[in-house]
Amino acid sequence: MKAFVISKYGTKPLWQQVLKPSLLSHQVLIKVRYAPVNPSDIYYSLGIYGIKKALPTQLGMEGVGEVVEGKHKGKLVAFLPARSVGSWAEYVAANEYDIYEVANEIQGSMAIINPFTVLGFQERAKQFKSILFSSARSSTAIQGIKLFKELGKDVWAISKENKDYVNTILDDENLLSNIQKNIKDKTIFFDSTSGDKAGSILTSLPGNSVLVNYGSSTAAYIGKINPNQLIFNGKSVEGFWMHNYYTSLTRQQKEVAFNYINSKLDTVFKSDIYQIVKPQDISGEELYKLQSQTRGQGKILLEFK
Numbered sequence: 001m002k003a004f005v006i007s008k009y010g011t012k013p014l015w016q017q018v019l020k021p022s023l024l025s026h027q028v029l030i031k032v033r034y035a036p037v038n039p040s041d042i043y044y045s046l047g048i049y050g051i052k053k054a055l056p057t058q059l060g061m062e063g064v065g066e067v068v069e070g071k072h073k074g075k076l077v078a079f080l081p082a083r084s085v086g087s088w089a090e091y092v093a094a095n096e097y098d099i100y101e102v103a104n105e106i107q108g109s110m111a112i113i114n115p116f117t118v119l120g121f122q123e124r125a126k127q128f129k130s131i132l133f134s135s136a137r138s139s140t141a142i143q144g145i146k147l148f149k150e151l152g153k154d155v156w157a158i159s160k161e162n163k164d165y166v167n168t169i170l171d172d173e174n175l176l177s178n179i180q181k182n183i184k185d186k187t188i189f190f191d192s193t194s195g196d197k198a199g200s201i202l203t204s205l206p207g208n209s210v211l212v213n214y215g216s217s218t219a220a221y222i223g224k225i226n227p228n229q230l231i232f233n234g235k236s237v238e239g240f241w242m243h244n245y246y247t248s249l250t251r252q253q254k255e256v257a258f259n260y261i262n263s264k265l266d267t268v269f270k271s272d273i274y275q276i277v278k279p280q281d282i283s284g285e286e287l288y289k290l291q292s293q294t295r296g297q298g299k300i301l302l303e304f305k
Helices: 039-046 113-124 139-150 175-182 195-204 227-231 242-248 251-263 284-293
Strands: 002-006 014-017 027-037 063-069 076-079 091-095 099-101 130-133 154-159 167-170 187-191 210-213 236-239 273-277 299-303
Touching: 027 076, 039 284, 063 091, 076 091, 099 251, 113 139, 113 242, 113 251, 130 139, 139 154, 167 175, 175 195, 187 195, 195 210, 273 284, 284 299
Parallel strands: 130 154, 130 187, 154 167, 187 210, 210 236, 273 299
Antiparallel strands: 002 014, 027 063, 027 091, 027 299, 063 076, 076 099
C-alpha cells in the first residue's frame, strides 16, 4: 500500500510504498476513501504541533472509509487513525472506540476534528452570552458561528468584509474601537491567529472576557496584553486542543456527541469543499501550496477510491 510520509519534520511528504498496518486486538483495518487536509496536518509535518511520532511518519488525522477487517466489517465509518499511522493512506488502522458509522462519505471524512472542536467550544462557552471569532472564514469558525447562533448566542466575527451570516466587525484601522462600541457583555473570544492583535482584542473586550486560542495561523506569540486587564478586570487567556477535549469524554459521551454531529452534518457541521485530488496526481509540495492558497475557501480532500 501507499501513504504520504515524512522522514524529517519540516519536509514535504512523499507518496510512497509502506507496509499495511498490522492490527491490535482492539483495532480495525479501514480502506480509506477520503481524508481532508487540515491546518493541523501541516503544523504536525512542520514539527510545531502538540504531538510528535517516531520518524518516518504518515500524515493525516481523520478520514472516512470502509472497515475491511475486524469488528464492523463492511461499515462506512469516520475515523481517527491509530497513533502509529495516518489517514493520508490507502489503508489505516483505527481503534474501535475512534470510529463512527456515517452515510455521507464526503462530509463524513471531516466529521470529527472540526465538529468536536466546536462542541468543546460550546461546553466552554456555557456561561457566556457573547461569542467572538477571530475569523469568519475558517471551517471551524463557520461551524461555531452556525451552532452558537442556533443556540441563541450573540455571535460576532472579525472579517475583512461584511458577512451576511454573522455580526461582522471589520478588520481595519477601527477594529478595536468598533469592538468597544459594539460588544458590551463579557465575551469568550475564540482565536486562531494569535499575535499582538489577539492580545489587543482581548484588552478591548469588556471585563471578565476570555481569550481561547486554538491555533496560530501567524505562528506568532500572543502579545499586547496589559497585565492590569488580567489582574483587575478578570480577563484571562487559555488554550484549547481538541485532542484533550475528545480524550476527556467517555465512549458513551463520544457516541452521543457524534450522533448529534451526524444529525447536523448537512447543516451546522457541513464543510465546504474547494477541491478533491488523488494522491498519485499531486506532490506533497503541490498539496501544501494548494492548501496555503485556499484557506477560507473550503477543504481540500484526498481521494483514495
